[in-house]
Amino acid sequence: QVQLVESGGGLVQPGGSLRLSCAASGSGFTMSAMNWYRQAPGNQREWVATLTNIATTSYADSVKGRFTISRDNAKNTVHLQMSSLKPDDTAVYYCYLQTPRANYWGLGTQVTVSS
Numbered sequence: 001q002v003q004l005v006e007s008g009g010g011l012v013q014p015g016g017s018l019r020l021s022c023a024a025s026g027s028g029f030t031m032s033a034m035n036w037y038r039q040a041p042g043n044q045r046e047w048v049a050t051l052t053n054i055a056t057t058s059y060a061d062s063v064k065g066r067f068t069i070s071r072d073n074a075k076n077t078v079h080l081q082m083s084s085l086k087p088d089d090t091a092v093y094y095c096y097l098q099t100p101r102a103n104y105w106g107l108g109t110q111v112t113v114s115s
Contacts, residue, residue: 009109
């Protein structure tokens with residue numbers, strides 16, 4: 001079993017920056033890819049970014065150039081660095097882990113961009 005815990009959400013002003021983290025706990029799992037999704041009230045959950053186990057990255061057009069997905073040296077945590085934040089970035093952000101055995105969702109962290 002794998003547990004995912006997001007952190008780093010909060011309130012930030014437009015134009016500001018925020019870094020989200022997703023820590024994965026458990027043993028014996030192999031990461032195929034880690035993803036970030038977000039969902040605002042009334043909207044469907046949308047894909048934001050992906051980092052694969054061979055270190056390739058991809059981004060939604062809406063965040064390209066502003067967001068960066070990465071992992072730390074311990075390889076148990078992924079980050080989403082968000083810059084030039086806009087009010088329409090406001091959403092609950094979820095990490096989504098893909099492994100050869102199963103896929104896992106975190107519980108989400110709230111990001112609010114407002115003045």
